[in-house]
Amino acid sequence: MKTLLVTLLMALTALPVLAVEPSEMLKDPAKEARAREVSIALRCVVCQNQSIDDSNAQLARDMRILVRERIEAGDSNQEVLDYMVSRYGDFVLLEPPVKGTTYALWFGPLVIVGLGVVAVVAFYRRRLRAVAAGGGGTQAASVPLSDDEEKRLAALMEDAES
Amino acid sequence: MRRLMYFLPLVGLLILGGFFLKGFELNPRELPNMLQGKQVPDFDLKPIKGRDDKGFSSKDLQGDVSLVNIFGSWCVACQVEHPFLMAVKERNLVPIHGIDWREQDPDAGPEWLRKSGDPYTLVGDDPLSKAAIAFGVTGAPETFLVDADTVVRYKHIGPITPEVWKETLWPLIQELRKQ
The missing domain is CATH 1.10.8.640 (Cytochrome C biogenesis protein)
Structure with missing residues:
Protein backbone atom coordinates (compact mmCIF):
# COMPACT_ATOMS: atom_id res chain seq x y z
CA MET A 1 0.00 0.00 0.00
CA VAL A 98 -3.90 25.62 -45.59
CA LYS A 99 -3.17 26.10 -49.29
CA GLY A 100 -3.83 24.59 -52.70
CA THR A 101 -1.70 21.51 -52.28
CA THR A 102 -3.07 20.69 -48.81
CA TYR A 103 -6.81 21.17 -49.47
CA ALA A 104 -7.26 17.39 -49.80
CA LEU A 105 -5.65 16.95 -46.40
CA TRP A 106 -7.66 19.64 -44.62
CA PHE A 107 -11.05 19.25 -46.31
CA GLY A 108 -10.99 15.67 -47.66
CA PRO A 109 -12.40 14.10 -44.47
CA LEU A 110 -15.11 16.80 -44.25
CA VAL A 111 -16.14 16.18 -47.85
CA ILE A 112 -16.39 12.45 -47.19
CA VAL A 113 -18.50 12.94 -44.06
CA GLY A 114 -20.70 15.33 -46.05
CA LEU A 115 -21.20 12.76 -48.80
CA GLY A 116 -21.98 10.15 -46.15
CA VAL A 117 -24.66 12.39 -44.61
CA VAL A 118 -26.19 12.99 -48.05
CA ALA A 119 -26.25 9.24 -48.71
CA VAL A 120 -27.88 8.43 -45.36
CA VAL A 121 -30.51 11.18 -45.76
CA ALA A 122 -31.29 9.98 -49.29
CA PHE A 123 -31.63 6.39 -48.06
CA TYR A 124 -34.10 7.28 -45.30
CA ARG A 125 -36.14 9.59 -47.50
CA ARG A 126 -36.51 6.80 -50.05
CA ARG A 127 -37.62 4.42 -47.34
CA LEU A 128 -40.14 6.89 -45.93
CA ARG A 129 -41.58 7.37 -49.39
CA ALA A 130 -41.85 3.60 -49.83
CA VAL A 131 -43.58 3.29 -46.46
CA ALA A 132 -46.09 5.96 -47.43
CA ALA A 133 -46.77 4.21 -50.75
CA GLY A 134 -47.12 0.82 -49.09
CA GLY A 135 -49.89 2.05 -46.74
CA GLY A 136 -48.08 1.78 -43.46
CA GLY A 137 -46.07 -1.38 -44.10
CA THR A 138 -42.34 -1.47 -44.59
CA GLN A 139 -40.79 -1.35 -48.00
CA ALA A 140 -40.46 -5.14 -48.04
CA ALA A 141 -44.13 -5.69 -47.11
CA SER A 142 -45.35 -3.54 -49.96
CA VAL A 143 -43.85 -5.94 -52.49
CA PRO A 144 -46.26 -8.81 -53.21
CA LEU A 145 -44.97 -12.36 -52.66
CA SER A 146 -43.99 -14.41 -55.65
CA ASP A 147 -45.75 -17.69 -56.43
CA ASP A 148 -42.90 -19.71 -54.97
CA GLU A 149 -42.98 -17.71 -51.78
CA GLU A 150 -46.76 -18.12 -51.48
CA LYS A 151 -46.38 -21.91 -51.81
CA ARG A 152 -43.59 -21.98 -49.20
CA LEU A 153 -45.60 -19.87 -46.81
CA ALA A 154 -48.60 -22.16 -47.17
CA ALA A 155 -46.44 -25.23 -46.48
CA LEU A 156 -44.95 -23.63 -43.39
CA MET A 157 -48.38 -22.68 -42.06
CA GLU A 158 -49.59 -26.24 -42.57
CA ASP A 159 -46.57 -27.61 -40.67
CA ALA A 160 -47.21 -25.24 -37.80
CA GLU A 161 -50.86 -26.28 -37.58
CA SER A 162 -50.31 -30.02 -37.63
CA MET B 1 -28.27 6.28 -60.98
CA ARG B 2 -29.45 6.99 -57.45
CA ARG B 3 -27.81 3.81 -56.23
CA LEU B 4 -24.50 4.97 -57.63
CA MET B 5 -24.69 7.94 -55.28
CA TYR B 6 -24.26 5.61 -52.31
CA PHE B 7 -20.79 4.82 -53.57
CA LEU B 8 -19.68 8.43 -53.50
CA PRO B 9 -18.26 8.25 -49.95
CA LEU B 10 -16.31 5.16 -50.94
CA VAL B 11 -14.94 6.96 -53.98
CA GLY B 12 -13.93 9.89 -51.78
CA LEU B 13 -12.24 7.54 -49.37
CA LEU B 14 -10.35 5.82 -52.18
CA ILE B 15 -9.09 9.16 -53.52
CA LEU B 16 -7.90 10.22 -50.09
CA GLY B 17 -6.44 6.76 -49.51
CA GLY B 18 -4.54 7.16 -52.78
CA PHE B 19 -2.89 10.30 -51.45
CA PHE B 20 -1.98 8.55 -48.21
CA LEU B 21 -0.62 5.52 -50.07
CA LYS B 22 1.60 7.84 -52.10
CA GLY B 23 2.76 9.25 -48.77
CA PHE B 24 4.23 5.88 -47.82
CA GLU B 25 6.63 6.11 -50.73
CA LEU B 26 7.96 9.52 -49.80
CA ASN B 27 11.04 9.60 -47.66
CA PRO B 28 10.44 12.14 -44.89
CA ARG B 29 14.19 12.57 -44.51
CA GLU B 30 14.61 13.86 -48.04
CA LEU B 31 13.40 17.40 -47.87
CA PRO B 32 12.94 19.40 -51.05
CA ASN B 33 15.74 21.72 -52.06
CA MET B 34 14.27 25.09 -51.14
CA LEU B 35 17.34 26.82 -52.56
CA GLN B 36 17.00 25.34 -56.05
CA GLY B 37 17.55 28.17 -58.53
CA LYS B 38 18.16 30.70 -55.75
CA GLN B 39 21.24 32.49 -54.51
CA VAL B 40 23.32 30.64 -51.93
CA PRO B 41 22.54 31.88 -48.44
CA ASP B 42 24.94 34.43 -46.98
CA PHE B 43 27.50 32.85 -44.69
CA ASP B 44 30.96 33.72 -43.48
CA LEU B 45 32.67 30.88 -41.65
CA LYS B 46 35.92 30.88 -39.73
CA PRO B 47 38.72 28.55 -40.86
CA ILE B 48 39.36 25.24 -39.15
CA LYS B 49 42.72 24.58 -37.56
CA GLY B 50 45.67 23.41 -39.62
CA ARG B 51 44.63 24.99 -42.91
CA ASP B 52 46.13 28.19 -44.21
CA ASP B 53 42.95 29.54 -45.84
CA LYS B 54 41.05 32.36 -44.21
CA GLY B 55 37.81 30.44 -43.84
CA PHE B 56 34.95 30.09 -46.26
CA SER B 57 32.26 32.60 -47.14
CA SER B 58 29.48 32.80 -49.73
CA LYS B 59 31.54 35.38 -51.67
CA ASP B 60 34.22 32.76 -52.35
CA LEU B 61 31.77 30.92 -54.58
CA GLN B 62 31.63 33.74 -57.12
CA GLY B 63 33.13 33.07 -60.54
CA ASP B 64 33.39 29.29 -60.69
CA VAL B 65 31.15 26.24 -60.71
CA SER B 66 31.79 24.41 -57.45
CA LEU B 67 30.48 21.91 -54.96
CA VAL B 68 29.73 22.74 -51.34
CA ASN B 69 29.94 19.64 -49.19
CA ILE B 70 28.63 19.55 -45.62
CA PHE B 71 30.61 17.05 -43.58
CA GLY B 72 31.76 16.23 -40.07
CA SER B 73 34.37 13.97 -38.55
CA TRP B 74 31.51 12.34 -36.59
CA CYS B 75 29.60 11.48 -39.76
CA VAL B 76 29.90 7.87 -40.89
CA ALA B 77 28.38 8.37 -44.33
CA CYS B 78 30.97 11.11 -44.98
CA GLN B 79 33.70 8.51 -44.62
CA VAL B 80 31.93 6.47 -47.27
CA GLU B 81 32.01 9.26 -49.84
CA HIS B 82 35.42 10.55 -48.82
CA PRO B 83 37.54 8.43 -51.22
CA PHE B 84 35.35 9.59 -54.06
CA LEU B 85 35.85 13.25 -53.16
CA MET B 86 39.61 12.60 -53.06
CA ALA B 87 39.43 11.13 -56.56
CA VAL B 88 37.57 14.20 -57.83
CA LYS B 89 40.24 16.42 -56.32
CA GLU B 90 43.11 14.38 -57.76
CA ARG B 91 41.66 14.66 -61.25
CA ASN B 92 41.01 18.35 -60.70
CA LEU B 93 37.45 18.04 -61.99
CA VAL B 94 35.73 20.68 -59.90
CA PRO B 95 36.61 22.61 -56.72
CA ILE B 96 34.96 21.14 -53.63
CA HIS B 97 34.49 23.41 -50.63
CA GLY B 98 33.75 21.96 -47.23
CA ILE B 99 31.58 23.06 -44.35
CA ASP B 100 32.85 21.30 -41.25
CA TRP B 101 29.59 20.91 -39.41
CA ARG B 102 28.99 20.72 -35.67
CA GLU B 103 32.33 19.49 -34.40
CA GLN B 104 32.21 19.03 -30.62
CA ASP B 105 35.96 19.26 -30.53
CA PRO B 106 37.56 21.93 -32.78
CA ASP B 107 40.49 19.56 -33.41
CA ALA B 108 38.35 16.65 -34.57
CA GLY B 109 37.69 17.94 -38.10
CA PRO B 110 41.29 18.96 -38.91
CA GLU B 111 42.54 15.71 -37.41
CA TRP B 112 40.23 13.65 -39.60
CA LEU B 113 41.28 15.55 -42.75
CA ARG B 114 44.94 15.14 -41.86
CA LYS B 115 44.56 11.40 -41.44
CA SER B 116 42.36 10.50 -44.38
CA GLY B 117 43.20 13.26 -46.84
CA ASP B 118 41.80 16.69 -47.55
CA PRO B 119 39.73 17.00 -50.74
CA TYR B 120 38.63 20.58 -50.07
CA THR B 121 39.67 23.86 -51.65
CA LEU B 122 38.23 25.97 -48.84
CA VAL B 123 36.86 24.83 -45.49
CA GLY B 124 34.71 26.73 -43.01
CA ASP B 125 33.90 25.80 -39.44
CA ASP B 126 30.21 25.64 -38.55
CA PRO B 127 29.96 24.51 -34.92
CA LEU B 128 26.50 26.04 -34.28
CA SER B 129 24.83 24.96 -37.55
CA LYS B 130 24.50 28.57 -38.77
CA ALA B 131 25.39 27.77 -42.36
CA ALA B 132 23.87 24.29 -42.18
CA ILE B 133 20.43 25.69 -41.26
CA ALA B 134 20.79 28.43 -43.87
CA PHE B 135 21.31 25.69 -46.46
CA GLY B 136 18.38 23.68 -45.07
CA VAL B 137 20.62 20.75 -44.19
CA THR B 138 19.17 17.95 -42.05
CA GLY B 139 22.07 15.53 -42.01
CA ALA B 140 25.58 15.07 -43.33
CA PRO B 141 26.73 14.59 -45.96
CA GLU B 142 24.79 16.91 -48.21
CA THR B 143 26.31 18.45 -51.31
CA PHE B 144 25.20 21.55 -53.18
CA LEU B 145 26.15 22.34 -56.74
CA VAL B 146 26.63 26.10 -57.09
CA ASP B 147 27.15 27.87 -60.41
CA ALA B 148 29.51 30.75 -61.20
CA ASP B 149 26.82 33.31 -60.29
CA THR B 150 26.42 31.64 -56.86
CA VAL B 151 23.03 30.17 -57.74
CA VAL B 152 22.26 26.76 -56.21
CA ARG B 153 21.63 24.30 -59.04
CA TYR B 154 21.33 20.96 -57.28
CA LYS B 155 21.28 19.35 -53.87
CA HIS B 156 22.38 15.81 -53.24
CA ILE B 157 21.46 14.16 -49.93
CA GLY B 158 23.75 11.42 -48.67
CA PRO B 159 27.12 10.21 -49.94
CA ILE B 160 28.10 10.95 -53.53
CA THR B 161 28.42 7.62 -55.31
CA PRO B 162 30.03 7.01 -58.71
CA GLU B 163 26.51 6.61 -60.15
CA VAL B 164 25.30 9.94 -58.78
CA TRP B 165 28.45 11.55 -60.13
CA LYS B 166 28.22 10.01 -63.57
CA GLU B 167 24.50 10.38 -64.10
CA THR B 168 23.73 13.67 -62.37
CA LEU B 169 26.50 15.81 -60.97
CA TRP B 170 29.12 15.63 -63.72
CA PRO B 171 26.67 16.24 -66.62
CA LEU B 172 25.23 19.20 -64.68
CA ILE B 173 28.68 20.63 -64.00
CA GLN B 174 29.64 20.40 -67.67
CA GLU B 175 26.38 22.01 -68.73
CA LEU B 176 26.82 24.88 -66.25
CA ARG B 177 30.36 25.47 -67.47
CA LYS B 178 29.16 25.93 -71.04
CA GLN B 179 26.86 28.77 -70.06
Whole structure:
Protein backbone atom coordinates (compact mmCIF):
# COMPACT_ATOMS: atom_id res chain seq x y z
CA MET A 1 0.00 0.00 0.00
CA LYS A 2 2.72 2.38 1.03
CA THR A 3 4.79 1.54 -2.03
CA LEU A 4 1.80 2.15 -4.22
CA LEU A 5 1.18 5.54 -2.63
CA VAL A 6 4.79 6.56 -3.01
CA THR A 7 4.84 5.41 -6.62
CA LEU A 8 1.65 7.32 -7.35
CA LEU A 9 2.98 10.43 -5.68
CA MET A 10 6.20 10.21 -7.65
CA ALA A 11 4.33 9.73 -10.91
CA LEU A 12 2.07 12.69 -10.24
CA THR A 13 4.76 15.10 -9.13
CA ALA A 14 7.21 14.28 -11.92
CA LEU A 15 7.79 17.47 -13.88
CA PRO A 16 7.93 17.36 -17.65
CA VAL A 17 11.55 17.38 -18.68
CA LEU A 18 12.44 20.41 -20.74
CA ALA A 19 14.72 20.13 -23.72
CA VAL A 20 15.40 23.85 -23.55
CA GLU A 21 18.51 24.38 -21.49
CA PRO A 22 18.71 27.33 -19.10
CA SER A 23 21.78 28.67 -20.90
CA GLU A 24 19.77 28.98 -24.11
CA MET A 25 16.99 31.08 -22.63
CA LEU A 26 16.60 34.77 -23.30
CA LYS A 27 16.76 37.17 -20.37
CA ASP A 28 13.61 39.02 -21.37
CA PRO A 29 10.72 36.73 -20.32
CA ALA A 30 8.39 38.16 -22.97
CA LYS A 31 10.88 37.36 -25.74
CA GLU A 32 11.60 33.94 -24.22
CA ALA A 33 7.85 33.23 -24.25
CA ARG A 34 7.72 34.17 -27.93
CA ALA A 35 10.73 31.96 -28.65
CA ARG A 36 8.95 29.05 -26.96
CA GLU A 37 5.83 29.69 -29.00
CA VAL A 38 7.81 29.67 -32.26
CA SER A 39 9.83 26.59 -31.23
CA ILE A 40 6.68 24.61 -30.47
CA ALA A 41 5.45 25.24 -34.02
CA LEU A 42 8.70 24.08 -35.66
CA ARG A 43 9.46 20.47 -36.47
CA CYS A 44 12.77 18.98 -35.49
CA VAL A 45 13.86 17.87 -38.96
CA VAL A 46 16.02 15.01 -37.70
CA CYS A 47 13.54 13.53 -35.24
CA GLN A 48 10.51 14.15 -37.48
CA ASN A 49 7.60 14.16 -35.06
CA GLN A 50 8.89 16.29 -32.23
CA SER A 51 8.97 20.05 -32.09
CA ILE A 52 12.38 21.63 -31.68
CA ASP A 53 11.12 22.74 -28.28
CA ASP A 54 10.79 19.08 -27.18
CA SER A 55 13.79 17.62 -28.87
CA ASN A 56 17.21 16.97 -27.47
CA ALA A 57 18.73 16.59 -30.92
CA GLN A 58 21.68 18.86 -31.59
CA LEU A 59 20.20 20.35 -34.72
CA ALA A 60 17.02 21.15 -32.74
CA ARG A 61 19.14 22.91 -30.14
CA ASP A 62 20.95 24.89 -32.82
CA MET A 63 17.60 25.81 -34.35
CA ARG A 64 16.28 26.97 -30.96
CA ILE A 65 19.33 29.16 -30.55
CA LEU A 66 18.83 30.59 -34.03
CA VAL A 67 15.14 31.29 -33.27
CA ARG A 68 16.20 33.21 -30.17
CA GLU A 69 18.90 35.12 -32.03
CA ARG A 70 16.43 36.24 -34.66
CA ILE A 71 13.88 37.29 -32.03
CA GLU A 72 16.59 39.27 -30.25
CA ALA A 73 17.47 40.86 -33.58
CA GLY A 74 13.89 42.12 -33.87
CA ASP A 75 12.17 39.53 -36.08
CA SER A 76 8.46 38.92 -35.53
CA ASN A 77 7.32 35.36 -34.80
CA GLN A 78 6.02 35.06 -38.35
CA GLU A 79 9.32 36.27 -39.81
CA VAL A 80 11.21 33.59 -37.89
CA LEU A 81 8.79 30.91 -39.10
CA ASP A 82 9.04 32.22 -42.67
CA TYR A 83 12.82 32.04 -42.51
CA MET A 84 12.69 28.39 -41.44
CA VAL A 85 10.15 27.58 -44.16
CA SER A 86 12.40 29.27 -46.74
CA ARG A 87 15.17 26.84 -45.73
CA TYR A 88 13.34 23.58 -45.01
CA GLY A 89 9.96 23.98 -46.73
CA ASP A 90 6.50 23.63 -45.22
CA PHE A 91 7.61 20.34 -43.68
CA VAL A 92 9.31 22.27 -40.90
CA LEU A 93 5.93 23.53 -39.69
CA LEU A 94 4.21 20.98 -37.47
CA GLU A 95 0.81 22.27 -38.56
CA PRO A 96 0.55 22.07 -42.35
CA PRO A 97 -0.50 25.42 -43.87
CA VAL A 98 -3.90 25.62 -45.59
CA LYS A 99 -3.17 26.10 -49.29
CA GLY A 100 -3.83 24.59 -52.70
CA THR A 101 -1.70 21.51 -52.28
CA THR A 102 -3.07 20.69 -48.81
CA TYR A 103 -6.81 21.17 -49.47
CA ALA A 104 -7.26 17.39 -49.80
CA LEU A 105 -5.65 16.95 -46.40
CA TRP A 106 -7.66 19.64 -44.62
CA PHE A 107 -11.05 19.25 -46.31
CA GLY A 108 -10.99 15.67 -47.66
CA PRO A 109 -12.40 14.10 -44.47
CA LEU A 110 -15.11 16.80 -44.25
CA VAL A 111 -16.14 16.18 -47.85
CA ILE A 112 -16.39 12.45 -47.19
CA VAL A 113 -18.50 12.94 -44.06
CA GLY A 114 -20.70 15.33 -46.05
CA LEU A 115 -21.20 12.76 -48.80
CA GLY A 116 -21.98 10.15 -46.15
CA VAL A 117 -24.66 12.39 -44.61
CA VAL A 118 -26.19 12.99 -48.05
CA ALA A 119 -26.25 9.24 -48.71
CA VAL A 120 -27.88 8.43 -45.36
CA VAL A 121 -30.51 11.18 -45.76
CA ALA A 122 -31.29 9.98 -49.29
CA PHE A 123 -31.63 6.39 -48.06
CA TYR A 124 -34.10 7.28 -45.30
CA ARG A 125 -36.14 9.59 -47.50
CA ARG A 126 -36.51 6.80 -50.05
CA ARG A 127 -37.62 4.42 -47.34
CA LEU A 128 -40.14 6.89 -45.93
CA ARG A 129 -41.58 7.37 -49.39
CA ALA A 130 -41.85 3.60 -49.83
CA VAL A 131 -43.58 3.29 -46.46
CA ALA A 132 -46.09 5.96 -47.43
CA ALA A 133 -46.77 4.21 -50.75
CA GLY A 134 -47.12 0.82 -49.09
CA GLY A 135 -49.89 2.05 -46.74
CA GLY A 136 -48.08 1.78 -43.46
CA GLY A 137 -46.07 -1.38 -44.10
CA THR A 138 -42.34 -1.47 -44.59
CA GLN A 139 -40.79 -1.35 -48.00
CA ALA A 140 -40.46 -5.14 -48.04
CA ALA A 141 -44.13 -5.69 -47.11
CA SER A 142 -45.35 -3.54 -49.96
CA VAL A 143 -43.85 -5.94 -52.49
CA PRO A 144 -46.26 -8.81 -53.21
CA LEU A 145 -44.97 -12.36 -52.66
CA SER A 146 -43.99 -14.41 -55.65
CA ASP A 147 -45.75 -17.69 -56.43
CA ASP A 148 -42.90 -19.71 -54.97
CA GLU A 149 -42.98 -17.71 -51.78
CA GLU A 150 -46.76 -18.12 -51.48
CA LYS A 151 -46.38 -21.91 -51.81
CA ARG A 152 -43.59 -21.98 -49.20
CA LEU A 153 -45.60 -19.87 -46.81
CA ALA A 154 -48.60 -22.16 -47.17
CA ALA A 155 -46.44 -25.23 -46.48
CA LEU A 156 -44.95 -23.63 -43.39
CA MET A 157 -48.38 -22.68 -42.06
CA GLU A 158 -49.59 -26.24 -42.57
CA ASP A 159 -46.57 -27.61 -40.67
CA ALA A 160 -47.21 -25.24 -37.80
CA GLU A 161 -50.86 -26.28 -37.58
CA SER A 162 -50.31 -30.02 -37.63
CA MET B 1 -28.27 6.28 -60.98
CA ARG B 2 -29.45 6.99 -57.45
CA ARG B 3 -27.81 3.81 -56.23
CA LEU B 4 -24.50 4.97 -57.63
CA MET B 5 -24.69 7.94 -55.28
CA TYR B 6 -24.26 5.61 -52.31
CA PHE B 7 -20.79 4.82 -53.57
CA LEU B 8 -19.68 8.43 -53.50
CA PRO B 9 -18.26 8.25 -49.95
CA LEU B 10 -16.31 5.16 -50.94
CA VAL B 11 -14.94 6.96 -53.98
CA GLY B 12 -13.93 9.89 -51.78
CA LEU B 13 -12.24 7.54 -49.37
CA LEU B 14 -10.35 5.82 -52.18
CA ILE B 15 -9.09 9.16 -53.52
CA LEU B 16 -7.90 10.22 -50.09
CA GLY B 17 -6.44 6.76 -49.51
CA GLY B 18 -4.54 7.16 -52.78
CA PHE B 19 -2.89 10.30 -51.45
CA PHE B 20 -1.98 8.55 -48.21
CA LEU B 21 -0.62 5.52 -50.07
CA LYS B 22 1.60 7.84 -52.10
CA GLY B 23 2.76 9.25 -48.77
CA PHE B 24 4.23 5.88 -47.82
CA GLU B 25 6.63 6.11 -50.73
CA LEU B 26 7.96 9.52 -49.80
CA ASN B 27 11.04 9.60 -47.66
CA PRO B 28 10.44 12.14 -44.89
CA ARG B 29 14.19 12.57 -44.51
CA GLU B 30 14.61 13.86 -48.04
CA LEU B 31 13.40 17.40 -47.87
CA PRO B 32 12.94 19.40 -51.05
CA ASN B 33 15.74 21.72 -52.06
CA MET B 34 14.27 25.09 -51.14
CA LEU B 35 17.34 26.82 -52.56
CA GLN B 36 17.00 25.34 -56.05
CA GLY B 37 17.55 28.17 -58.53
CA LYS B 38 18.16 30.70 -55.75
CA GLN B 39 21.24 32.49 -54.51
CA VAL B 40 23.32 30.64 -51.93
CA PRO B 41 22.54 31.88 -48.44
CA ASP B 42 24.94 34.43 -46.98
CA PHE B 43 27.50 32.85 -44.69
CA ASP B 44 30.96 33.72 -43.48
CA LEU B 45 32.67 30.88 -41.65
CA LYS B 46 35.92 30.88 -39.73
CA PRO B 47 38.72 28.55 -40.86
CA ILE B 48 39.36 25.24 -39.15
CA LYS B 49 42.72 24.58 -37.56
CA GLY B 50 45.67 23.41 -39.62
CA ARG B 51 44.63 24.99 -42.91
CA ASP B 52 46.13 28.19 -44.21
CA ASP B 53 42.95 29.54 -45.84
CA LYS B 54 41.05 32.36 -44.21
CA GLY B 55 37.81 30.44 -43.84
CA PHE B 56 34.95 30.09 -46.26
CA SER B 57 32.26 32.60 -47.14
CA SER B 58 29.48 32.80 -49.73
CA LYS B 59 31.54 35.38 -51.67
CA ASP B 60 34.22 32.76 -52.35
CA LEU B 61 31.77 30.92 -54.58
CA GLN B 62 31.63 33.74 -57.12
CA GLY B 63 33.13 33.07 -60.54
CA ASP B 64 33.39 29.29 -60.69
CA VAL B 65 31.15 26.24 -60.71
CA SER B 66 31.79 24.41 -57.45
CA LEU B 67 30.48 21.91 -54.96
CA VAL B 68 29.73 22.74 -51.34
CA ASN B 69 29.94 19.64 -49.19
CA ILE B 70 28.63 19.55 -45.62
CA PHE B 71 30.61 17.05 -43.58
CA GLY B 72 31.76 16.23 -40.07
CA SER B 73 34.37 13.97 -38.55
CA TRP B 74 31.51 12.34 -36.59
CA CYS B 75 29.60 11.48 -39.76
CA VAL B 76 29.90 7.87 -40.89
CA ALA B 77 28.38 8.37 -44.33
CA CYS B 78 30.97 11.11 -44.98
CA GLN B 79 33.70 8.51 -44.62
CA VAL B 80 31.93 6.47 -47.27
CA GLU B 81 32.01 9.26 -49.84
CA HIS B 82 35.42 10.55 -48.82
CA PRO B 83 37.54 8.43 -51.22
CA PHE B 84 35.35 9.59 -54.06
CA LEU B 85 35.85 13.25 -53.16
CA MET B 86 39.61 12.60 -53.06
CA ALA B 87 39.43 11.13 -56.56
CA VAL B 88 37.57 14.20 -57.83
CA LYS B 89 40.24 16.42 -56.32
CA GLU B 90 43.11 14.38 -57.76
CA ARG B 91 41.66 14.66 -61.25
CA ASN B 92 41.01 18.35 -60.70
CA LEU B 93 37.45 18.04 -61.99
CA VAL B 94 35.73 20.68 -59.90
CA PRO B 95 36.61 22.61 -56.72
CA ILE B 96 34.96 21.14 -53.63
CA HIS B 97 34.49 23.41 -50.63
CA GLY B 98 33.75 21.96 -47.23
CA ILE B 99 31.58 23.06 -44.35
CA ASP B 100 32.85 21.30 -41.25
CA TRP B 101 29.59 20.91 -39.41
CA ARG B 102 28.99 20.72 -35.67
CA GLU B 103 32.33 19.49 -34.40
CA GLN B 104 32.21 19.03 -30.62
CA ASP B 105 35.96 19.26 -30.53
CA PRO B 106 37.56 21.93 -32.78
CA ASP B 107 40.49 19.56 -33.41
CA ALA B 108 38.35 16.65 -34.57
CA GLY B 109 37.69 17.94 -38.10
CA PRO B 110 41.29 18.96 -38.91
CA GLU B 111 42.54 15.71 -37.41
CA TRP B 112 40.23 13.65 -39.60
CA LEU B 113 41.28 15.55 -42.75
CA ARG B 114 44.94 15.14 -41.86
CA LYS B 115 44.56 11.40 -41.44
CA SER B 116 42.36 10.50 -44.38
CA GLY B 117 43.20 13.26 -46.84
CA ASP B 118 41.80 16.69 -47.55
CA PRO B 119 39.73 17.00 -50.74
CA TYR B 120 38.63 20.58 -50.07
CA THR B 121 39.67 23.86 -51.65
CA LEU B 122 38.23 25.97 -48.84
CA VAL B 123 36.86 24.83 -45.49
CA GLY B 124 34.71 26.73 -43.01
CA ASP B 125 33.90 25.80 -39.44
CA ASP B 126 30.21 25.64 -38.55
CA PRO B 127 29.96 24.51 -34.92
CA LEU B 128 26.50 26.04 -34.28
CA SER B 129 24.83 24.96 -37.55
CA LYS B 130 24.50 28.57 -38.77
CA ALA B 131 25.39 27.77 -42.36
CA ALA B 132 23.87 24.29 -42.18
CA ILE B 133 20.43 25.69 -41.26
CA ALA B 134 20.79 28.43 -43.87
CA PHE B 135 21.31 25.69 -46.46
CA GLY B 136 18.38 23.68 -45.07
CA VAL B 137 20.62 20.75 -44.19
CA THR B 138 19.17 17.95 -42.05
CA GLY B 139 22.07 15.53 -42.01
CA ALA B 140 25.58 15.07 -43.33
CA PRO B 141 26.73 14.59 -45.96
CA GLU B 142 24.79 16.91 -48.21
CA THR B 143 26.31 18.45 -51.31
CA PHE B 144 25.20 21.55 -53.18
CA LEU B 145 26.15 22.34 -56.74
CA VAL B 146 26.63 26.10 -57.09
CA ASP B 147 27.15 27.87 -60.41
CA ALA B 148 29.51 30.75 -61.20
CA ASP B 149 26.82 33.31 -60.29
CA THR B 150 26.42 31.64 -56.86
CA VAL B 151 23.03 30.17 -57.74
CA VAL B 152 22.26 26.76 -56.21
CA ARG B 153 21.63 24.30 -59.04
CA TYR B 154 21.33 20.96 -57.28
CA LYS B 155 21.28 19.35 -53.87
CA HIS B 156 22.38 15.81 -53.24
CA ILE B 157 21.46 14.16 -49.93
CA GLY B 158 23.75 11.42 -48.67
CA PRO B 159 27.12 10.21 -49.94
CA ILE B 160 28.10 10.95 -53.53
CA THR B 161 28.42 7.62 -55.31
CA PRO B 162 30.03 7.01 -58.71
CA GLU B 163 26.51 6.61 -60.15
CA VAL B 164 25.30 9.94 -58.78
CA TRP B 165 28.45 11.55 -60.13
CA LYS B 166 28.22 10.01 -63.57
CA GLU B 167 24.50 10.38 -64.10
CA THR B 168 23.73 13.67 -62.37
CA LEU B 169 26.50 15.81 -60.97
CA TRP B 170 29.12 15.63 -63.72
CA PRO B 171 26.67 16.24 -66.62
CA LEU B 172 25.23 19.20 -64.68
CA ILE B 173 28.68 20.63 -64.00
CA GLN B 174 29.64 20.40 -67.67
CA GLU B 175 26.38 22.01 -68.73
CA LEU B 176 26.82 24.88 -66.25
CA ARG B 177 30.36 25.47 -67.47
CA LYS B 178 29.16 25.93 -71.04
CA GLN B 179 26.86 28.77 -70.06
